[in-house]
Amino acid sequence: MAVGRYVSDLDTGDVLGPVEYVLSPFVVREYAHANEMHHPFFQGLREGLVMPPTLIHLDKLRLYNHACPAGTGPDARIHYEYDCTVHEPVRVGARLSVGGRVTQRFTKRGRDMMIIEMELHDVANGRLLVSYRDTVLLAYAPKQVAKEAAAS
Amino acid sequence: MTNPRLPLPTGTEIRTAPRPMTRERMRWYVDAQPTIGADDGRIHTQPPTIHDDDAYARKNGLPGIIADGMISTNWIQGLLCDLFGEAVASRSRLRTKYIAPIYEDQIVIAAVRVTSVAHTMAGVTSYALDVWCEDDAGKMLTVGEALVHVA
Numbered sequence: 001m002a003v004g005r006y007v008s009d010l011d012t013g014d015v016l017g018p019v020e021y022v023l024s025p026f027v028v029r030e031y032a033h034a035n036e037m038h039h040p041f042f043q044g045l046r047e048g049l050v051m052p053p054t055l056i057h058l059d060k061l062r063l064y065n066h067a068c069p070a071g072t073g074p075d076a077r078i079h080y081e082y083d084c085t086v087h088e089p090v091r092v093g094a095r096l097s098v099g100g101r102v103t104q105r106f107t108k109r110g111r112d113m114m115i116i117e118m119e120l121h122d123v124a125n126g127r128l129l130v131s132y133r134d135t136v137l138l139a140y141a142p143k144q145v146a147k148e149a150a151a152s
Numbered sequence: 153m154t155n156p157r158l159p160l161p162t163g164t165e166i167r168t169a170p171r172p173m174t175r176e177r178m179r180w181y182v183d184a185q186p187t188i189g190a191d192d193g194r195i196h197t198q199p200p201t202i203h204d205d206d207a208y209a210r211k212n213g214l215p216g217i218i219a220d221g222m223i224s225t226n227w228i229q230g231l232l233c234d235l236f237g238e239a240v241a242s243r244s245r246l247r248t249k250y251i252a253p254i255y256e257d258q259i260v261i262a263a264v265r266v267t268s269v270a271h272t273m274a275g276v277t278s279y280a281l282d283v284w285c286e287d288d289a290g291k292m293l294t295v296g297e298a299l300v301h302v303a
Contacts, residue, residue, distance in 0.1 A: 039238075079250060
Protein backbone atom coordinates (compact mmCIF):
# COMPACT_ATOMS: atom_id res chain seq x y z
CA MET A 1 0.00 0.00 0.00
CA ALA A 2 1.41 3.36 -1.00
CA VAL A 3 -1.24 5.81 0.14
CA GLY A 4 0.27 8.79 1.91
CA ARG A 5 3.18 9.51 -0.44
CA TYR A 6 3.37 10.24 -4.18
CA VAL A 7 0.74 9.41 -6.78
CA SER A 8 3.43 7.57 -8.73
CA ASP A 9 3.82 5.17 -5.77
CA LEU A 10 0.19 4.03 -5.79
CA ASP A 11 -0.30 0.32 -6.36
CA THR A 12 -3.01 -2.23 -6.99
CA GLY A 13 -5.40 -2.43 -4.07
CA ASP A 14 -4.73 1.04 -2.70
CA VAL A 15 -7.92 2.69 -1.48
CA LEU A 16 -8.46 6.42 -2.02
CA GLY A 17 -10.88 8.34 0.18
CA PRO A 18 -13.74 8.55 0.68
CA VAL A 19 -13.87 12.33 0.65
CA GLU A 20 -17.05 14.31 1.20
CA TYR A 21 -17.90 17.71 -0.28
CA VAL A 22 -20.85 19.83 -1.36
CA LEU A 23 -21.20 20.52 -5.09
CA SER A 24 -21.20 24.30 -5.53
CA PRO A 25 -22.54 26.40 -8.42
CA PHE A 26 -19.08 27.97 -8.76
CA VAL A 27 -17.47 24.59 -9.45
CA VAL A 28 -20.05 23.60 -12.05
CA ARG A 29 -19.99 26.94 -13.89
CA GLU A 30 -16.23 27.31 -13.74
CA TYR A 31 -15.59 23.81 -15.12
CA ALA A 32 -18.19 24.25 -17.87
CA HIS A 33 -16.76 27.64 -18.80
CA ALA A 34 -13.18 26.33 -18.95
CA ASN A 35 -14.36 23.65 -21.37
CA GLU A 36 -16.64 25.87 -23.48
CA MET A 37 -19.83 24.07 -22.50
CA HIS A 38 -22.20 27.02 -22.46
CA HIS A 39 -25.38 25.09 -21.75
CA PRO A 40 -27.93 26.60 -19.34
CA PHE A 41 -27.94 23.50 -17.12
CA PHE A 42 -24.18 24.03 -16.62
CA GLN A 43 -23.89 27.81 -16.64
CA GLY A 44 -27.31 29.14 -15.62
CA LEU A 45 -28.64 30.27 -12.27
CA ARG A 46 -28.16 28.05 -9.24
CA GLU A 47 -31.57 26.35 -9.49
CA GLY A 48 -31.36 23.63 -12.10
CA LEU A 49 -27.59 23.43 -12.32
CA VAL A 50 -26.31 19.90 -12.80
CA MET A 51 -22.77 18.50 -12.67
CA PRO A 52 -21.06 17.96 -16.02
CA PRO A 53 -20.24 14.23 -15.93
CA THR A 54 -16.61 14.92 -16.85
CA LEU A 55 -16.20 16.84 -13.60
CA ILE A 56 -15.79 13.43 -11.95
CA HIS A 57 -12.25 13.52 -13.34
CA LEU A 58 -11.39 16.36 -10.95
CA ASP A 59 -12.70 14.21 -8.10
CA LYS A 60 -9.79 11.92 -8.97
CA LEU A 61 -7.46 14.83 -8.26
CA ARG A 62 -9.39 15.44 -5.03
CA LEU A 63 -8.63 11.82 -4.06
CA TYR A 64 -4.99 12.14 -5.12
CA ASN A 65 -4.58 15.24 -2.96
CA HIS A 66 -6.17 13.45 -0.03
CA ALA A 67 -4.27 10.16 -0.38
CA CYS A 68 -0.95 11.42 -1.77
CA PRO A 69 -0.20 14.83 -0.26
CA ALA A 70 3.43 14.67 -1.42
CA GLY A 71 2.26 15.24 -4.99
CA THR A 72 2.60 13.68 -8.42
CA GLY A 73 6.09 12.18 -8.19
CA PRO A 74 9.02 12.48 -10.59
CA ASP A 75 7.11 12.49 -13.90
CA ALA A 76 3.99 14.07 -15.31
CA ARG A 77 1.07 11.70 -15.76
CA ILE A 78 -0.61 11.34 -19.15
CA HIS A 79 -4.31 10.56 -19.23
CA TYR A 80 -5.05 7.59 -21.50
CA GLU A 81 -8.69 6.63 -21.06
CA TYR A 82 -11.86 8.12 -19.56
CA ASP A 83 -14.89 5.92 -18.89
CA CYS A 84 -17.80 7.46 -16.98
CA THR A 85 -21.35 6.26 -16.35
CA VAL A 86 -23.95 8.65 -14.98
CA HIS A 87 -26.66 6.77 -13.10
CA GLU A 88 -28.52 9.81 -11.81
CA PRO A 89 -28.03 13.58 -12.23
CA VAL A 90 -25.83 15.28 -9.61
CA ARG A 91 -27.47 18.51 -8.49
CA VAL A 92 -25.78 21.60 -7.10
CA GLY A 93 -26.08 21.71 -3.32
CA ALA A 94 -25.89 17.94 -2.91
CA ARG A 95 -23.50 16.57 -0.29
CA LEU A 96 -21.39 13.98 -2.09
CA SER A 97 -18.97 11.24 -1.15
CA VAL A 98 -16.30 10.12 -3.61
CA GLY A 99 -14.05 7.13 -3.15
CA GLY A 100 -11.76 5.09 -5.35
CA ARG A 101 -9.51 2.10 -5.58
CA VAL A 102 -6.45 1.32 -7.69
CA THR A 103 -7.63 -1.78 -9.54
CA GLN A 104 -4.58 -2.32 -11.74
CA ARG A 105 -1.00 -1.14 -12.02
CA PHE A 106 0.89 -2.69 -14.89
CA THR A 107 3.55 -2.09 -17.53
CA LYS A 108 2.62 -1.83 -21.19
CA ARG A 109 5.26 -1.24 -23.88
CA GLY A 110 7.72 -0.10 -21.23
CA ARG A 111 5.34 2.38 -19.65
CA ASP A 112 3.80 2.15 -16.17
CA MET A 113 0.02 2.42 -16.31
CA MET A 114 -2.61 2.59 -13.60
CA ILE A 115 -6.36 2.10 -13.53
CA ILE A 116 -8.50 3.67 -10.81
CA GLU A 117 -12.18 2.93 -10.33
CA MET A 118 -14.25 5.51 -8.49
CA GLU A 119 -17.81 5.95 -7.29
CA LEU A 120 -19.68 9.12 -6.40
CA HIS A 121 -22.56 8.74 -3.95
CA ASP A 122 -25.23 11.04 -2.56
CA VAL A 123 -24.52 11.24 1.18
CA ALA A 124 -28.17 11.93 1.99
CA ASN A 125 -29.49 8.62 0.67
CA GLY A 126 -26.42 6.57 -0.27
CA ARG A 127 -27.45 6.32 -3.92
CA LEU A 128 -24.80 5.72 -6.55
CA LEU A 129 -24.73 8.72 -8.88
CA VAL A 130 -21.61 8.29 -11.03
CA SER A 131 -19.13 5.47 -11.71
CA TYR A 132 -15.76 6.28 -13.24
CA ARG A 133 -12.83 4.26 -14.57
CA ASP A 134 -9.66 6.22 -15.27
CA THR A 135 -6.53 4.93 -16.99
CA VAL A 136 -3.26 6.89 -16.89
CA LEU A 137 0.33 6.52 -18.02
CA LEU A 138 2.47 7.37 -15.03
CA ALA A 139 5.15 8.81 -17.34
CA TYR A 140 5.26 9.68 -21.04
CA ALA A 141 8.78 8.33 -21.65
CA PRO A 142 9.15 4.52 -21.47
CA LYS A 143 11.16 3.36 -18.42
CA GLN A 144 14.30 2.42 -20.41
CA VAL A 145 14.38 5.79 -22.18
CA ALA A 146 13.94 7.61 -18.88
CA LYS A 147 16.76 5.56 -17.31
CA GLU A 148 19.12 6.38 -20.20
CA ALA A 149 18.21 10.07 -20.02
CA ALA A 150 18.88 10.13 -16.27
CA ALA A 151 22.24 8.39 -16.75
CA SER A 152 23.47 10.73 -19.49
CA MET B 153 -34.20 20.89 -22.61
CA THR B 154 -34.01 18.62 -25.63
CA ASN B 155 -32.53 19.67 -28.92
CA PRO B 156 -35.12 20.09 -31.68
CA ARG B 157 -32.98 17.90 -33.97
CA LEU B 158 -34.19 14.81 -32.09
CA PRO B 159 -34.96 12.08 -32.94
CA LEU B 160 -31.70 11.19 -34.68
CA PRO B 161 -31.80 8.17 -36.96
CA THR B 162 -29.04 5.56 -37.02
CA GLY B 163 -26.17 6.68 -39.21
CA THR B 164 -26.55 10.38 -38.41
CA GLU B 165 -23.12 12.02 -38.19
CA ILE B 166 -22.64 15.45 -36.65
CA ARG B 167 -19.45 17.50 -36.23
CA THR B 168 -18.52 20.66 -34.42
CA ALA B 169 -16.93 23.59 -36.18
CA PRO B 170 -13.12 23.26 -36.25
CA ARG B 171 -11.38 24.73 -33.19
CA PRO B 172 -7.67 25.37 -32.82
CA MET B 173 -6.20 23.92 -29.63
CA THR B 174 -4.59 27.15 -28.61
CA ARG B 175 -2.24 27.67 -25.70
CA GLU B 176 -5.01 29.60 -23.97
CA ARG B 177 -7.49 26.74 -24.25
CA MET B 178 -4.93 24.40 -22.69
CA ARG B 179 -4.25 26.84 -19.88
CA TRP B 180 -7.96 27.38 -19.17
CA TYR B 181 -8.15 23.70 -18.26
CA VAL B 182 -4.91 23.82 -16.25
CA ASP B 183 -6.12 26.79 -14.21
CA ALA B 184 -9.58 25.29 -13.74
CA GLN B 185 -8.18 22.42 -11.70
CA PRO B 186 -6.79 24.31 -8.67
CA THR B 187 -9.55 26.92 -9.02
CA ILE B 188 -12.20 24.24 -8.67
CA GLY B 189 -10.20 22.51 -5.96
CA ALA B 190 -10.15 25.71 -3.90
CA ASP B 191 -13.83 26.47 -4.62
CA ASP B 192 -13.57 29.98 -3.15
CA GLY B 193 -14.72 32.04 -6.11
CA ARG B 194 -11.21 33.17 -7.05
CA ILE B 195 -8.83 31.92 -9.73
CA HIS B 196 -5.88 29.77 -8.65
CA THR B 197 -2.88 28.56 -10.61
CA GLN B 198 -0.61 25.56 -10.26
CA PRO B 199 3.07 24.75 -10.82
CA PRO B 200 4.20 24.20 -14.45
CA THR B 201 2.52 21.32 -16.28
CA ILE B 202 3.02 19.59 -19.64
CA HIS B 203 -0.08 21.50 -20.76
CA ASP B 204 1.16 25.04 -20.19
CA ASP B 205 4.96 25.04 -19.93
CA ASP B 206 7.10 24.04 -22.93
CA ALA B 207 10.27 23.52 -20.91
CA TYR B 208 8.49 21.25 -18.45
CA ALA B 209 6.87 19.33 -21.33
CA ARG B 210 10.27 18.83 -23.01
CA LYS B 211 11.72 17.63 -19.71
CA ASN B 212 9.04 14.94 -19.77
CA GLY B 213 10.01 13.77 -23.27
CA LEU B 214 7.43 15.74 -25.24
CA PRO B 215 8.25 18.13 -28.10
CA GLY B 216 6.20 20.90 -26.46
CA ILE B 217 2.98 21.39 -24.56
CA ILE B 218 0.08 19.05 -25.30
CA ALA B 219 -3.60 19.41 -24.46
CA ASP B 220 -5.03 17.63 -21.47
CA GLY B 221 -7.05 14.72 -22.83
CA MET B 222 -10.08 15.87 -20.88
CA ILE B 223 -10.43 18.89 -23.17
CA SER B 224 -11.22 16.69 -26.16
CA THR B 225 -13.51 14.56 -23.99
CA ASN B 226 -15.29 17.73 -22.91
CA TRP B 227 -15.64 18.94 -26.49
CA ILE B 228 -17.29 15.61 -27.33
CA GLN B 229 -19.48 15.92 -24.24
CA GLY B 230 -20.40 19.46 -25.26
CA LEU B 231 -21.54 18.22 -28.67
CA LEU B 232 -23.59 15.48 -26.99
CA CYS B 233 -25.21 18.15 -24.80
CA ASP B 234 -25.98 20.23 -27.90
CA LEU B 235 -27.85 17.21 -29.29
CA PHE B 236 -29.40 15.56 -26.24
CA GLY B 237 -29.50 18.33 -23.66
CA GLU B 238 -29.51 17.61 -19.94
CA ALA B 239 -30.00 13.87 -20.58
CA VAL B 240 -26.22 13.64 -20.98
CA ALA B 241 -25.83 14.71 -17.35
CA SER B 242 -28.74 12.59 -16.16
CA ARG B 243 -28.24 9.06 -17.49
CA SER B 244 -25.44 8.31 -19.89
CA ARG B 245 -22.07 6.73 -20.47
CA LEU B 246 -19.06 8.19 -22.26
CA ARG B 247 -15.79 6.42 -22.89
CA THR B 248 -12.87 8.11 -24.63
CA LYS B 249 -9.33 7.00 -25.37
CA TYR B 250 -6.53 9.42 -26.27
CA ILE B 251 -4.73 7.84 -29.21
CA ALA B 252 -2.62 10.81 -30.31
CA PRO B 253 -1.34 13.91 -28.51
CA ILE B 254 -2.96 17.23 -29.44
CA TYR B 255 -0.33 19.91 -29.91
CA GLU B 256 -0.56 23.69 -29.73
CA ASP B 257 -2.67 25.20 -32.52
CA GLN B 258 -3.67 21.82 -33.94
CA ILE B 259 -7.19 22.02 -35.35
CA VAL B 260 -9.69 19.81 -33.54
CA ILE B 261 -13.15 18.73 -34.68
CA ALA B 262 -15.41 16.76 -32.33
CA ALA B 263 -17.81 14.33 -33.99
CA VAL B 264 -20.50 11.78 -33.18
CA ARG B 265 -22.21 9.09 -35.25
CA VAL B 266 -25.40 7.36 -34.13
CA THR B 267 -24.83 3.58 -34.27
CA SER B 268 -28.17 2.41 -32.86
CA VAL B 269 -31.43 3.73 -31.44
CA ALA B 270 -33.61 1.75 -29.04
CA HIS B 271 -37.02 2.70 -27.66
CA THR B 272 -38.30 1.32 -24.36
CA MET B 273 -41.83 0.80 -23.12
CA ALA B 274 -41.17 3.50 -20.53
CA GLY B 275 -40.76 6.07 -23.28
CA VAL B 276 -36.99 6.30 -23.04
CA THR B 277 -34.95 6.45 -26.23
CA SER B 278 -31.39 5.13 -25.92
CA TYR B 279 -28.85 6.37 -28.42
CA ALA B 280 -25.56 4.51 -28.89
CA LEU B 281 -22.90 6.54 -30.66
CA ASP B 282 -19.35 6.40 -31.86
CA VAL B 283 -17.57 9.57 -30.78
CA TRP B 284 -14.23 11.02 -31.72
CA CYS B 285 -12.02 14.06 -32.24
CA GLU B 286 -10.02 14.42 -35.40
CA ASP B 287 -7.76 17.09 -36.85
CA ASP B 288 -8.38 18.99 -40.07
CA ALA B 289 -6.52 16.30 -42.04
CA GLY B 290 -8.81 13.60 -40.68
CA LYS B 291 -6.24 12.17 -38.27
CA MET B 292 -7.94 10.53 -35.30
CA LEU B 293 -6.90 12.04 -31.97
CA THR B 294 -9.48 10.77 -29.49
CA VAL B 295 -11.89 7.88 -30.03
CA GLY B 296 -14.68 6.31 -28.01
CA GLU B 297 -18.33 5.49 -27.54
CA ALA B 298 -21.31 7.04 -25.83
CA LEU B 299 -24.73 5.93 -24.67
CA VAL B 300 -27.38 8.52 -23.86
CA HIS B 301 -30.84 7.72 -22.48
CA VAL B 302 -33.36 10.41 -23.41
CA ALA B 303 -36.64 10.42 -21.47
